[in-house]
Structures are given as structure tokens and as C-alpha cells.
Amino acid sequence: MNTAANDSRKLLALNKPKGYVVTRSDELGRKTVYDLLPQWVFNDGWMPIGRLDLESKGILLFTTNGKMGERLTRPGNCIKVYEIWVRGHVTDEHIAAALKGVESREDMLKVLSVERKGTGGAKTKLWVAIDEGKNRHIRRLFGALKDPKFATALKVLKLTRISIGSFRPNIESGKWRYLSLAEETMLIKNLS
Template identity: 30%
Template structure:
């Protein structure tokens, strides 16, 4: 079995081919030369960070399916500074379209996280402050973080998935730069297989 950890850059499609645009966009094929591996879940074109790839279909299903509630943590730069009321709404779940998000762990980061710069950088509007949140979700719906922050009035400017798992059992991006990948260690594979 193959298990890969990839630091997906901004603007890269979370698939190996691009059949949906006249403009050529970078895909996983531009970065990963390992045959017959598939992404576990997705990151949007405009999101960055941790992406697992594997040829283990059973594990792929279990990690991607919301019913298994695996924690995934994101660093999220938002426009303006959310108050406690907005943070509480995010923590307790937000109704978006026809579903209500599960409870989440959400807190303000005391300072900007040490992340590689995004290329291209986010728009800079000097009159509007920004801040960073850490958000841990237990489900992974389409554009969920962006929809959640927008629903409470603080649009997402930058979104980076930084880890999968809990603090005691976690896979993260340590040692990788955007566009780099590595094979998972035996210990990380065992941890993934034992996720409940």
C-alpha cells in the first residue's frame, strides 16, 4: 500500500487531470509522480495544506466519510476580528443551506502562524484588519470553513489545512513546503489505520 503526505499549494487542483477549463491549471500530476494513488478528501483550488493520497480504498473511504468524524485542523485568515458571539456560533454549529455543521473547536490565534507565503498573496486592504483562527472540524463538507466564516460575517481570506487527527495522534505538515511531498512513516500509517 502507498501513503503520501502532500503540501498542496494555492491554485493547484486536487486531482490528477484538469478537464474543466480552457486555461491550463496545475494538478497533482505536476507534483506527484507516484502512480495509482488518490486524494483522501479534497482541498479547493484556493485552499492550501495537508492532503493525504493513498491506494488503500478502504482507508480512503473511512477518512473522507463525515460519519467517522476525524478531526482536521485549519489555520484560517479572516477579514476583521471576530467577537466572542461569532466564535461561539462557529463552535456550536452553523446552519448552511440545508444542513447544520457539527460542533467545532474554534479559537483566535494569538499571532500570525508561521506559514510559507501564499503565491499570489491575499489582497491587502489597509483599512480592514485581519486575524487568524484555528478551526478543528469533525466533518469535511464542500467549502465548509469558508461558508461558516462567511455566515457569521467574517469572510475567509486564506485557508490552510495543517493537521489530521487529535493532538496526541496527529499527522501534520512539519518539514514540508508547498509543493513538497513525502511517504508516511510506519508509525503514521499505523496511526491512520487505527483512527476511530
């Protein structure tokens, strides 16, 4: 484990590609995020902070510090921003509903903010911010909304986590690095 003097000893980040599960081992034999990391990350008990599903990609943090992991995942403590592509026409009414809260089969889902970034054919690109991470939160929320033109459910086609709190790194897909001490300090200074 080679760390530079200005590297965090508590946090590392991986830019997770699609097709990897966030678990230490998988009973179905699928590739895990640990296949992308040095063996010592697994051996030394570094654990993911939060999850990204098999089809999602983006920033994933790891720590050996359980208290820090709990603080970063506690609802309301840390804002995460995702870039998503949604199949369907996302309207102002959809955005208002996502901000207010949408009832799914299991629970109420909502977002902190939605920013429309563009369109392409029958697809809409959005940046969505949440401060909690229920299972498949964003996918289920948009799946509960209907396209007004075709009366079909909206569907998240691509989902990429682009930031966690103040941490918005530029890391190549499938690569990892330690957070710097400055990045760690900025990330945890606003946590309760």
C-alpha cells in the same frame, strides 16, 4: 517508486500550495496536484483522500487503498485542523455560533473547536478543527457570519490544513513524502 523500509506503502502526503485543483484532470486546463507528484502516482492510481479547494493549501493525503481512504473521510472519524485568516473581527459570539452550528443556504455547518491565535488590523487568525469535510465548509461557515463593526460577511482570506488526525508533518510547500509506518499506525489506530 523508492520506499524506505520504514515507509508506508499505503499513504503519501503532499503539502499542496495555492493554485492547484485536487483532481486527476481539469477540463479548464488548471494545474492539478498531480503536476506536483511523480508520474507513477497518477499511473498507479493514487487518489487524494478528501479535498482542498483551489485557493486553499496544506496537507493532502493520497492512497491506493479505497477502504483506508473511506475510513479517513467518514464524518466523525478523523479530525482535521486548519489555520485560517479571517477578514473581520471574530467575536466570542461568532465562535459560539460556529461551535453550535450555522445554517448556510445548503446545509448546517459547524466546527469542533476554534482557537483564536492572533489579530492583525481587521483580520483574525484562528485554528479551526472539523471532523467532516463538506464542500468549502470553513469558508461558507464564516461567510454566513457578520462582522459586528462593519455589518459585512466575514471572509476567509487564507486557509491552510495543518494536520489530519495525528499526522502533522513539516513538508515544504509543493513537496511530498511517504508517511512513515509509525505515522500511518498512529493515524489509523483511532479510526472505526
